[in-house]
Amino acid sequence: MGNAIWIVLEHRQGKPHRMALEAVAAGQELARVTGGTAEAVVVGGAEARAVADQAAGWQLGAVRFVAGEGVAHYTPGGYAGALAEAVEADRPAVVLFPHTYQSVEYVPRLAQALGAALVPEAVSFEQRDGRLVWRRPVLGGKLVAEVAARGEGPVLVTLQSGAFAADQLAAAAEPAPILEQSTTAAADREVLGVEEAAEQQVDLSQAPVIVAVGRGVGKQENLVLVRELAEALGAEIGASRPVIDSGWLERERQIGSSGQTVAPRLYVALGISGAIQHVVGMKGSQVVVAINKDPGAPIFAIADYGVVGDLHEVVPALTAAVREAKAG
Ligand code: FAD
Numbered sequence: 001m002g003n004a005i006w007i008v009l010e011h012r013q014g015k016p017h018r019m020a021l022e023a024v025a026a027g028q029e030l031a032r033v034t035g036g037t038a039e040a041v042v043v044g045g046a047e048a049r050a051v052a053d054q055a056a057g058w059q060l061g062a063v064r065f066v067a068g069e070g071v072a073h074y075t076p077g078g079y080a081g082a083l084a085e086a087v088e089a090d091r092p093a094v095v096l097f098p099h100t101y102q103s104v105e106y107v108p109r110l111a112q113a114l115g116a117a118l119v120p121e122a123v124s125f126e127q128r129d130g131r132l133v134w135r136r137p138v139l140g141g142k143l144v145a146e147v148a149a150r151g152e153g154p155v156l157v158t159l160q161s162g163a164f165a166a167d168q169l170a171a172a173a174e175p176a177p178i179l180e181q182s183t184t185a186a187a188d189r190e191v192l193g194v195e196e197a198a199e200q201q202v203d204l205s206q207a208p209v210i211v212a213v214g215r216g217v218g219k220q221e222n223l224v225l226v227r228e229l230a231e232a233l234g235a236e237i238g239a240s241r242p243v244i245d246s247g248w249l250e251r252e253r254q255i256g257s258s259g260q261t262v263a264p265r266l267y268v269a270l271g272i273s274g275a276i277q278h279v280v281g282m283k284g285s286q287v288v289v290a291i292n293k294d295p296g297a298p299i300f301a302i303a304d305y306g307v308v309g310d311l312h313e314v315v316p317a318l319t320a321a322v323r324e325a326k327a328g
Pocket of ligand 1: 272
């Protein structure tokens with residue numbers, strides 16, 4: 001087995017997924033720690049070539065572009081088949097994937113086909129006594145397990161959103177070579193079409209700024225304060241589960257263990273206590289600001305900035321200050 005670290009880049013419409021960039025940053029760090037070589041892998045049809053070209057600008061030993069008719073559109077069978085062929089041929093030590101809806105669907109199938117160990121949703125790693133030890137949350141984030149793969153084969157690892165910072169991604173001094181490989185792997189579904197989701201469907205995982213609201217807002221009518229702050233900050237609105245269960249906001253705005261996992265640059269938590277099921281969905285945020293009237297609220301333990309106060313007073317003042325700063 002070689003010492004290569006492959007990073008499989010998820011992409012859409014010729015652009016890499018935000019979490020694919022995080023995976024590249026993780027792969028580069030892993031290469032430094034293990035003395036291996038990081039390589040990107042792009043699977044897809046002609047439009048994926050733009051993703052391979054972009055990846056060539058990052059500090060990588062190579063970019064592998066695995067193209068073929070059967071992978072022109074994503075299907076779990078096509079992707080698992082194409083990657084199984086490629087991994088069997090070159091035996092990388094580790095294959096990294098962003099932990100997305102897509103990888104959750106096909107990576108277990110790939111692991112099964114390869115007879116490879118799979119470490120899902122890893123948040124960090126460490127080289128210890130010559131072994132690579134991965135950390136991953138278990139029991140809804142209450143505990144963190146440390147795992148090391150058994151055996152010699154390639155290890156497949158999916159990386160939790162926000163666990164590695166995309167802004168740590170190192171650019172290349174010289175463009176990395178693009179190795180074209182063709183695959184005969186066949187799609188296991190016929191993709192009849194791919195449409196943008198209806199406009200009201202929000203993808204909070206891509207939002208750089210989120211204003212999240214909890215039960216502390218009191219009632220649906222008070223959401224106007226939250227909307228005004230979100231608009232001033234150019235933010236998406238997220239929520240804790242009670243807000244969704246009360247029907248005050250759409251289900252796709254829920255953040256947490258039974259909602260979305262987000263990793264914005266700025267997360268503003270309004271009237272959210274910081275229950276573990278909420279925190280697992282947003283702890284990858286870079287800067288957390290919490291406004292809560294209870295100084296003992298657990299959210300303050302993970303907040304970078306905290307305001308102890310009534311959100312009905314603090315939020316309008318904050319909105320006015322943001323508007324003023326933008327105007328000036
Ligand atoms: P609360 O815990 O009621 O907190 C309200 C906060 O607002 C308090 O801290 C209070 O001090 C503050 N407050 C009140 N009034 C004001 C005011 N005027 N100004 C400022 N602050 C004020 N939860 C999620 O969020 N996402 C999930 O995905 C999720 N999944 C779950 C899955 C399971 C299986 C289970 C059992 C639970 C799940 N939960 C989830 C629920 C979770 O356990 C908590 O109950 C929930 O996160 C609490 O939401 P909250 O912080 O908005 O409400």
